[in-house]
Amino acid sequence: MTSATPSSERRVSARIGAISESATLAVDAKAKALKAAGRPVIGFGAGEPDFPTPDYIVEAAVEACRNPKYHRYTPAGGLPELKAAIVAKTLRDSGYQVDASQVLVTNGGKQAIYEAFAAILDPGDEVIVPAPYWTTYPESIRLAGGVPVEVVADETTGYRVSVEQLEAARTERTKVVLFVSPSNPTGAVYSEADAEAIGRWAADKGLWVLTDEIYEHLVYGDAKFVSLPAIVPELADKCIIVNGVAKTYAMTGWRVGWIIGPTDVVKAATNLQSHATSNVSNVAQVAALAAVSGNLDAVHEMRTAFDRRRQTIVRMLNEIDGVFCPTPEGAFYAYPSVKELLGKEIRGKRPQTSVELAALILDEAEVAVVPGEAFGTPGYLRLSYALGDEDLIEGVSRLQKLLAEAKA
Known part of the structure; x- marks a missing residue:
């Protein structure tokens, strides 16, 4: 029988020990580690513009x-x-x-x-x-x-x-x-x-x-x-x-x-x-x-690119059966509902949560997304479209191919 660790023996304070790591940074770090290991991972995790600083x-x-x-x-x-x-x-x-x-x-x-x-x-x-x-x-x-x-x-x-x-x-x-x-x-x-x-x-x-x-x-x-x-x-x-x-x-x-x-x-x-x-x-x-x-000229150029990517990612996500993605009006994120996919069989697995689905997507499609649990709403995925157009299309195409295999 084990007992709780007395506070005098606790190595990390309760206040700090209760903090979860940033889920978005964790997903981004995992994607980058896999890429460094030679896997062709496409990361939709971090909210980071792909443009250089002006x-x-x-x-x-x-x-x-x-x-x-x-x-x-x-x-x-x-x-x-x-x-x-x-x-x-x-x-x-x-x-x-x-x-x-x-x-x-x-x-x-x-x-x-x-x-x-x-x-x-x-x-x-x-x-x-x-x-x-x-x-x-x-x-x-x-x-x-x-x-x-x-x-x-x-x-x-x-x-x-x-x-x-x-x-x-x-x-x-x-x-x-x-x-x-x-x-x-x-x-x-x-x-x-x-x-x-x-x-x-x-x-x-x-x-x-x-x-x-x-x-x-x-x-x-x-x-x-x-x-x-x-x-x-x-x-x-x-x-x-x-x-x-x-x-x-x-x-x-x-x-x-x-x-x-x-x-x-x-x-x-x-x-x-x-x-x-x-x-x-x-x-x-x-x-x-x-x-x-300074002026906002560089900002306007980036926004034009984000707008183009926004329209592309929403269209492609909504082409997937079981996925519904409202059109975002700002920032650079898409937040599709994947609730209809949960519990369905995909390559021999039946993900019950969006955490499990995101893990399956990373393993099978080599695409990194952040599950909705990180944002307080299970059943969703967050995809940042602040990445290059080619990577965006390739990444969502992989999602389309994988999730098309979902069956009851």
């Missing part, structure tokens, strides 16, 4: 490397010139006026999300999290002492939650509602009317809103990005925006994000960062300065 941004970083000014510590909250540029960029792109004192530059969007939650959550505070959700949100909430409360939307609503659903999830412990549009993992984009309704509901109930705007420039067709505090001004005193350069400018590896929020919250988050990591790499900050200060 040259003018790289050149700004090269110059920064040569400048002794950037060889030293700088303010923990970010280079003043970058914070000023983020203020100008926010007004340009969102129509939202803020002050530099409301900006904190962080080591990527993930640190921005964690520090924002850490700054406003006390133990037991609840955060309403629309699902499907990006894998990092619930973990950041738990690390900050909060409790994620999931509100699930499915393909019948285009993966968008309603005010009625949010209200049904609200309790006396609810402090924050998470709002993400365009969405990772679904590509869902809320209309201005629906976004405004959610913002006014949150303001009326006295809730905080954390809104992730990292995909703001990646919208397609008639979809339109809107920034909640710009269209619901009364929300501004309880609204935190997280954003960064990773997706818009193909700068995932540069690790520069930011928080925009009320000055007291930003000051508290800055204090936290001053002890956790100090300032973000100065060279990366100078690169980000060039990015947010």
